[in-house]
Amino acid sequence: MIAPPFEWLVALRFMREGRAQSSLIIIGVTVGVAVIVFLTTLINSLQASLIDRVLGSQAHIVVRPAEELAVPSLPRTGTAIAARIEPRAQRLRSIDQWEQIYPLLERAPGVVAASPMVSGPAFATRGSASKSVVLMGVDPDRYRRIVKLHEDIVAGVFRLTGTDALIGIELAKDLGVTVGDKLRITTAEGGADVLTIVGVFDVGNRDLNRRWVFTTLRVSQTLLDVPGGVTSIDLAVSQIFDAEDISARLTSATGLQFDSWMRTNAQLLAALRNQTISNRMIRSFVVIIVALGIASVLVVSVVQKQKEIGILRAMGASRRRIMVVFLLQGATFGLVGSLLGGALGFGLLQVFATIYRNADGTPIFAPNLDPQVLAVACVTAIAVGLLAAAVPARRAARLDPANAIRHG
Amino acid sequence: MAEPVLRLDGVRKSYNVGTPVEAEVLHGIDLVIEPGEFVALIGPSGSGKSTLLHLVGLLERPSAGRIALTGRETTTLDEDALTGLRGRALGFIFQFHHLIPAFTAVENVYMPLMIERGHPDAAMRARAMELLARVGLEGHEHKWPAQLSGGQQQRVAIARALSFDPPLVLADEPTGNLDTHSADDVFALMREFNRERGITFLVVTHDPRLAQRCDRVVELLDGHVVRDERIRPGAPS
Ligand SMILES: Nc1ncnc2c1ncn2[C@@H]1O[C@H](COP(=O)(O)OP(=O)(O)O)[C@@H](O)[C@H]1O
Ligand SMILES: [Mg+2]
Numbered sequence: 001m002i003a004p005p006f007e008w009l010v011a012l013r014f015m016r017e018g019r020a021q022s023s024l025i026i027i028g029v030t031v032g033v034a035v036i037v038f039l040t041t042l043i044n045s046l047q048a049s050l051i052d053r054v055l056g057s058q059a060h061i062v063v064r065p066a067e068e069l070a071v072p073s074l075p076r077t078g079t080a081i082a083a084r085i086e087p088r089a090q091r092l093r094s095i096d097q098w099e100q101i102y103p104l105l106e107r108a109p110g111v112v113a114a115s116p117m118v119s120g121p122a123f124a125t126r127g128s129a130s131k132s133v134v135l136m137g138v139d140p141d142r143y144r145r146i147v148k149l150h151e152d153i154v155a156g157v158f159r160l161t162g163t164d165a166l167i168g169i170e171l172a173k174d175l176g177v178t179v180g181d182k183l184r185i186t187t188a189e190g191g192a193d194v195l196t197i198v199g200v201f202d203v204g205n206r207d208l209n210r211r212w213v214f215t216t217l218r219v220s221q222t223l224l225d226v227p228g229g230v231t232s233i234d235l236a237v238s239q240i241f242d243a244e245d246i247s248a249r250l251t252s253a254t255g256l257q258f259d260s261w262m263r264t265n266a267q268l269l270a271a272l273r274n275q276t277i278s279n280r281m282i283r284s285f286v287v288i289i290v291a292l293g294i295a296s297v298l299v300v301s302v303v304q305k306q307k308e309i310g311i312l313r314a315m316g317a318s319r320r321r322i323m324v325v326f327l328l329q330g331a332t333f334g335l336v337g338s339l340l341g342g343a344l345g346f347g348l349l350q351v352f353a354t355i356y357r358n359a360d361g362t363p364i365f366a367p368n369l370d371p372q373v374l375a376v377a378c379v380t381a382i383a384v385g386l387l388a389a390a391v392p393a394r395r396a397a398r399l400d401p402a403n404a405i406r407h408g
Numbered sequence: 409m410a411e412p413v414l415r416l417d418g419v420r421k422s423y424n425v426g427t428p429v430e431a432e433v434l435h436g437i438d439l440v441i442e443p444g445e446f447v448a449l450i451g452p453s454g455s456g457k458s459t460l461l462h463l464v465g466l467l468e469r470p471s472a473g474r475i476a477l478t479g480r481e482t483t484t485l486d487e488d489a490l491t492g493l494r495g496r497a498l499g500f501i502f503q504f505h506h507l508i509p510a511f512t513a514v515e516n517v518y519m520p521l522m523i524e525r526g527h528p529d530a531a532m533r534a535r536a537m538e539l540l541a542r543v544g545l546e547g548h549e550h551k552w553p554a555q556l557s558g559g560q561q562q563r564v565a566i567a568r569a570l571s572f573d574p575p576l577v578l579a580d581e582p583t584g585n586l587d588t589h590s591a592d593d594v595f596a597l598m599r600e601f602n603r604e605r606g607i608t609f610l611v612v613t614h615d616p617r618l619a620q621r622c623d624r625v626v627e628l629l630d631g632h633v634v635r636d637e638r639i640r641p642g643a644p645s
Binding site for chain 2: 005006009010013014016017307308310311312313314315316317318319321400401402405406
């Protein structure tokens with residue numbers, strides 16, 4: 001707010017005169033803003049890293065063939081029987097005409113990458129050791145845009161040509177193999193082949209590190225007996241929280257089955273949402289308390305300054321200008337408090353990040369202050385300061401100067 | 409003939425209007441004050457002197473009658489216009505000094521100018537310093553009111569009332585809280601400004617000694633003017 005210096009001068013002098021009260025309320029606003037900044041940053045950051053981790057080994061959307069419903073052939077004699085609809089027994093199915101659908105998916109609004117996949121159960125054997133695995137046939141250049149597997153390679157290279165295979169670090173340990181070794185893969189469909197391990201990955205999940213075996217599309221198609229077909233298509237979207245909407249839209253357009261990460265992780269998302277709601281509630285309470293604090297300090301100040309207000313009015317200061325003097329005080333409490341609070345919140349985040357760390361020593365969240373969080377906190381604090389000052393400021397403006405002077 | 413500085417016509421003032429304790433404090437006051445006059449307003453406690461001063465000072469509105477300041481009718485003006493006129497036409501000196509404690513002596517003196525202009529400037533500071541020197545407060549310019557004696561505070565208040573050469577200065581028992589010596593000083597100071605700059609004064613006082621040294625004495629009793637006497641020849645008429 002651009003105010004003529006007279007109003008600012010009086011406001012600042014009044015605040016200085018009541019410096020005990022002014023300091024206390026500024027401390028109050030500071031603590032309030034620090035709590036908000038700290039909590040919001042912490043929760044945002046933890047949620048972001050959680051979602052990041054979830055999406056680190058998962059496509060945003062997985063497209064599968066339409067679910068075929070196996071309808072019992074029994075006559076419909078009763079509701080109990082009619083309700084017994086079961087999925088058909090397992091058999092790997094390819095997406096019909098996937099090569100026509102694929103480019104449409106790739107170009108769908110909101111979708112930034114698509115990657116076909118042939119996956120199914122298999123056994124990995126080395127000598128006498130045999131492990132049950134998930135065979136995943138992908139095109140590496142496309143797949144890396146869905147899951148950043150190339151960033152997770154801990155040994156060897158990220159490459160899939162010919163009979164190359166990428167396996168997880170746990171599987172490598174279990175089978176006692178490493179880069180360059182051979183691995184025999186067999187499937188229930190009768191497929192069998194010997195692959196060469198060219199890379200070992202760690203996607204940060206023990207179970208996946210133990211079960212995933214990547215090959216080329218062609219090798220998997222042969223082993224799993226889906227010649228020329230794909231069992232699913234992975235999609236990446238630009239806005240991760242649009243995944244469910246995009247899924248819904250594409251489902252009705254193609255008739256295929258779309259599973260968004262949001263649906264697969266519904267419980268996680270519900271928990272995050274509750275966390276966000278709690279944070280919002282805490283924030284509201286802090287705002288209310290801060291507003292009441294500022295208002296009460298200014299109400300007291302108006303009463304204490306009745307005489308001065310009367311003199312200023314007698315000397316030609318209008319009601320509006322007296323009002324501005326008190327509004328400025330409210331806004332200043334908000335502004336100063338929010339700047340100090342931002343700094344305190346930032347400090348708390350640093351301390352917190354140093355004390356609480358993951359098992360591997362990395363911080364559990366990024367203690368960075370989002371400028372937007374700080375800006376919102378400042379603007380809110382100033383607005384709250386102005387609002388809280390409104391009532392006392394109106395009172396000050398309406399004070400009868402004659403009365404204030406008479407009872408000097 | 410010049411416009412009178414102040415003209416009251418049948419001014420009445422009632423308090424607590426519309427309540428069982430409604431009371432009329434001033435019962436039809438007629439009064440004309442010419443430029444350059446130094447008028448004492450006397451009367452017993454409760455006779456309505458402060459009330460009259462507040463009406464003239466545009467801090468309160470009369471219940472009936474008319475008040476013209478420097479020829480300008482005020483009863484029809486709205487709140488903002490009254491505030492503006494108050495700032496331009498009137499200087500106030502109160503019994504309890506009423507300096508603003510959060511501002512230094514010199515800042516208090518140029519406060520009326522700053523209100524008018526919207527911000528402080530070098531010219532008004534210089535003028536305030538000059539006025540403080542004139543009232544004998546050289547060296548005290550940057551003290552806080554609390555660091556000054558009662559007499560010194562009242563001199564600051566006089567300097568403040570005169571910071572913009574108002575046509576009319578209203579003083580409500582300006583010496584009421586001072587010892588005789590300081591009271592004489594302060595009174596003499598107002599008299600000097602009156603003589604040198606032709607500023608008109610309306611001074612409420614309890615002190616008959618001081619009243620005797622004015623040009624004219626107006627006496628109030630129970631809300632009526634019971635005496636209006638020019639006691640000093642040579643005063644402007
Ligand atoms: N705001 C008010 N409300 C009610 N009565 C008032 C008010 N102000 C003054 N009075 C009454 O008006 C009368 C005159 O008061 P005042 O003008 O202060 O007298 P003086 O200054 O001559 O002592 C007194 O009886 C006082 O009680
Ligand atoms: Mg009085």
